Amino acid sequence: MIEIMGVMKxxxxxxxxxxxxxxxxxxxxxATYGQIARLAGMPRSARIVGYALAxxxxxxxxxxxxxxDRLGRTKPAFDMYSPGTQRAMLxxxxxxxxxxxxxxxxxxxxxxxxxxxxxxxxx
DNA sequence: AATTTGACAGCGA
DNA sequence: GTCGCTGCCAAAT
Numbered sequence: 001m002i003e004i005m006g007v008m009k010x011x012x013x014x015x016x017x018x019x020x021x022x023x024x025x026x027x028x029x030x031a032t033y034g035q036i037a038r039l040a041g042m043p044r045s046a047r048i049v050g051y052a053l054a055x056x057x058x059x060x061x062x063x064x065x066x067x068x069d070r071l072g073r074t075k076p077a078f079d080m081y082s083p084g085t086q087r088a089m090l091x092x093x094x095x096x097x098x099x100x101x102x103x104x105x106x107x108x109x110x111x112x113x114x115x116x117x118x119x120x121x122x123x
Numbered sequence: 124a125a126t127t128t129g130a131c132a133g134c135g136a
Numbered sequence: 137g138t139c140g141c142t143g144c145c146a147a148a149t
Contacts, residue, residue: 014146033131037144043132044144050130051146069131076130128148136140 014040015052021112022053025066028094029110030103032070039112050075065089066110072103 017040025031034046042048049067056064065086069075074086091097096104103109 034133037131042145045146046131046144047129048131048145051128052130054130056130064130067130070133074130126149129146132143134140134142136138 014042014045014048015055017041018049018052019060019062022062022064022067024112025063025110027063027066028108030066030068030072030090030095030105030108031110032068032105034070035110035112036067066093068103070105072098072105073101074103 018036021036021039022031032046033049034043036049037043037045040049053062053064053067056062065074074090076086087097087101090103095108098104
């Protein structure tokens with residue numbers, strides 16, 4: 001959040017919201033643009049999320065590689081600096097890929113409702 | 124100030 | 137499953 005300050009200054013403050021959300025994506029999980037937009041309270045601004053991430057400030061600790069489209073495809077043409085890198089990073093984090101090279105969303109889509117809680121039997 | 128563009132998503136055919 | 141069209145809103149020109 002601190003590193004974001006500089007970014008939010010140079011970009012719209014809407015961006016900072018997206019960035020902070022993306023930062024909450026745990027390793028081994030991925031989120032979609034629409035999902036992030038939804039969490040930000042702008043369900044129809046999926047494109048803006050992508051546009052925000054396009055700035056992808058290298059200074060900040062934004063795991064932009066954990067953001068894919070709704071089909072689990074790693075869309076960015078440059079695919080994080082070089083083709084295949086994003087998939088490799090996600091794999092290294094434990095993200096499961098399907099035969100088509102897409103992320104298995106059913107298994108690896110981040111569920112913001114369930115943070116990282118260990119205790120599940122706590123009614 | 125107006126138009127085009129873009130790391131998307133949803134719906135219908 | 138694919139393909140095309142529409143909605144969306146900030147940035148760039």
